[in-house]
Amino acid sequence: NTGFKVNNTCTTDEEKSKISGRKTGKVFIDNEFEPFSSRKLHSSTQVTHLLNAEFFWDKGISGAGVRVAIFDTGLSYEHPHFLNIKELTDWTDEGTLEDYVGHGTFVAGVIASIDPFCSGFAPESELYIFRVFTNSQASYTSWFLDAFNYAIHCKVDVLNLSIGGPDWMDEPFVEKVWELSANNIIVVSAIGNDGPRFGTLNNPADMMDVLGVGGIDYNDNLASFSSRGMTTWEIPQGYGRVKPDIVGYGKSVSGSKFYEGCRTMSGTSVASPVIAGAVTLLVSSVPSDYRNNIVNPASIKQILVETSELVSDAGIFEQGFGKINMVAAYEALSLYKPRASVIPASLDLTECPYMWPFCTQPLYHTGMPIVFNTTILNGMGVTGLLDHPHWVAGEGGEFLELGFTYSEILWPWTGF
Numbered sequence: 001n002t003g004f005k006v007n008n009t010c011t012t013d014e015e016k017s018k019i020s021g022r023k024t025g026k027v028f029i030d031n032e033f034e035p036f037s038s039r040k041l042h043s044s045t046q047v048t049h050l051l052n053a054e055f056f057w058d059k060g061i062s063g064a065g066v067r068v069a070i071f072d073t074g075l076s077y078e079h080p081h082f083l084n085i086k087e088l089t090d091w092t093d094e095g096t097l098e099d100y101v102g103h104g105t106f107v108a109g110v111i112a113s114i115d116p117f118c119s120g121f122a123p124e125s126e127l128y129i130f131r132v133f134t135n136s137q138a139s140y141t142s143w144f145l146d147a148f149n150y151a152i153h154c155k156v157d158v159l160n161l162s163i164g165g166p167d168w169m170d171e172p173f174v175e176k177v178w179e180l181s182a183n184n185i186i187v188v189s190a191i192g193n194d195g196p197r198f199g200t201l202n203n204p205a206d207m208m209d210v211l212g213v214g215g216i217d218y219n220d221n222l223a224s225f226s227s228r229g230m231t232t233w234e235i236p237q238g239y240g241r242v243k244p245d246i247v248g249y250g251k252s253v254s255g256s257k258f259y260e261g262c263r264t265m266s267g268t269s270v271a272s273p274v275i276a277g278a279v280t281l282l283v284s285s286v287p288s289d290y291r292n293n294i295v296n297p298a299s300i301k302q303i304l305v306e307t308s309e310l311v312s313d314a315g316i317f318e319q320g321f322g323k324i325n326m327v328a329a330y331e332a333l334s335l336y337k338p339r340a341s342v343i344p345a346s347l348d349l350t351e352c353p354y355m356w357p358f359c360t361q362p363l364y365h366t367g368m369p370i371v372f373n374t375t376i377l378n379g380m381g382v383t384g385l386l387d388h389p390h391w392v393a394g395e396g397g398e399f400l401e402l403g404f405t406y407s408e409i410l411w412p413w414t415g416f
Contacts, residue, residue: 010087010154047110047249047274048119050218051326056281063122066284068111068276069156069185071147071163072104074131079105081113081256083123089150090131091143100135102258106265107162109256110273111280118254118262121277122284128156139163141173148176152183157283157295160276161189162269164202168233174204181209181297182382182412186283188213188276190268191244192227198317200227201243208375208414209297211279211304212243215250215271216323222314223251226268229317230373238405239371241416242344244320246304247311248274278326279304285330294336298413299379303332305343315356316344338380340410347372376407376415384410 048054056062067086074097077088088097099105112127113120130147133139151159159180167173180187188211192202205212206229215223226247230240250271257263282303283295305321307328321343349370352359358370378384386409391402407415 010150046119047253048121048277050249051121051274051278051324053119053121053278053281053326055327056285056330059285061281061285063112063125063280063284065126065288066122066158066280067126067128067154067156068122068280069128069130069151069154069159070104070108070111070273071130071132071144071159071161072099072107073101073133073135073137074099074104075108075127075129076105076259078259079256080260081109081115081118081120082127083112083114084126086126086128087154088129088131089147091147092131092134092139094134097129097131099131099258101133101137102263103137103162103269104129104131104133105258106255106263107160107269107273109262110253110270111160111277113256115256115262118256120255121274122280125280125284128154133163141167141170145172145176148180151185152180155183156185158186158188158276158280160273161187161204162272164190164192164205166203168203168206170203174207177204177207177210178412184292184296184382186279186295186297186300187211188272188279190272191215193225193267193269195222195226195228195318196224198228199230199232199240201229201231202227203233206231206233206241206243208241208416209412211275211297211301212245212320213250213268213272213275214244214247214319215266215268216247216311216319217251218249220311220323222247222311222318223266223268225266226250226271226318229320234373239373240317241373241375242316242320245301246275246308246321247271247319247323248278250274275304275324278324278329281326282329282333286333294333294338294379296379296382296413298377299333299336299338301343302339302341302377302379303329303336306341306345307332310354313353315353317356336379340376340378340380340384343375343377373416376410378410378413378415382412384415386410386415
């Protein structure tokens with residue numbers, strides 16, 4: 001597999017062939033198609049409008065200079081909805097760049113379409129399209145590893161993965177995602193469509209350094225299909241982590257159709273590019289001359305979770321830290337100074353239903369200890385050291401006894 005490409009490239013064919021590898025494993029795409037709706041419906045349910053993308057566009061911010069990688073089923077280079085397709089590559093064994101499934105075209109449209117009936121968030125962003133699924137929606141771990149290497153080489157800024165699977169034990173895949181983050185690539189991934197059951201998170205959205213995205217409808221209710229936390233891969237070491245990180249619109253969202261026109265789709269694979277498009281706008285709002293000083297996977301996650309808004313009737317393991325607020329995130333990012341933080345920043349175990357199941361378990365002296373797994377975000381650097389956290393008691397805190405188990409090394413950008 002050498003990769004098949006068109007337009008501007010990051011390497012020659014000969015160079016790219018050196019990073020190809022053996023096919024192993026499988027990753028499954030996560031999607032749900034819906035029939036085409038009327039133009040009136042598309043106009044009234046534009047996620048770009050609902051999330052205030054016009055606030056950015058009015059300031060001349062539309063994604064320019066930000067490289068966005070989309071790992072999916074491909075895209076037609078002649079598609080009229082896109083201004084700036086920098087490169088199309090095929091990493092499958094089919095030898096074509098065309099999207100005969102429609103999923104990749106839709107995802108790209110949510111991020112960067114210029115069509116007024118299904119507009120994307122960042123129409124001036126630079127798109128790098130990685131075709132990693134066949135027409136039958138099959139893929140291999142090795143295809144992803146090769147393509148991930150090339151994305152690192154191309155120095156992409158944001159990478160959308162509207163895919164997932166129960167493969168957190170796929171060590172080569174997991175370690176390569178870490179490598180993406182370590183190279184300052186903001187990875188955004190769908191949390192999965194296996195709700196409403198708990199413990200159904202997909203990988204890589206369940207990883208600390210990845211922005212895991214759940215889905216809501218236009219009434220700001222959690223979508224029934226959106227996978228719920230907590231993370232299961234950490235339970236043997238003590239307790240699961242809060243996921244998803246954030247939620248975005250994922251039901252009846254408008255996006256680009258195969259070769260022209262619009263359609264609607266539902267799923268967390270739709271919510272993921274909604275957040276990826278929003279992140280692209282946020283990144284492009286930072287002047288390029290010092291963008292690399294403050295924009296990284298940790299800082300963007302800090303900004304998003306600290307400015308998000310909780311949706312009603314959903315717990316922390318269902319909605320994470322809530323619905324994205326793009327305007328508030330923009331304002332926070334404009335004032336951002338690199339720092340470390342913990343999410344969640346505070347715990348109120350009496351807050352129901354958000355802190356379920358903790359809010360149903362009274363604290364008393366002889367009770368079983370409560371365990372909570374927090375995430376440390378290190379916006380100051382890709383690696384860091386954590387030195388002896390300690391408990392500072394507030395009002396009534398002297399009655400509590402707290403202990404910490406923690407990772408001394410924070411990498412990449414995160415720890416616990």
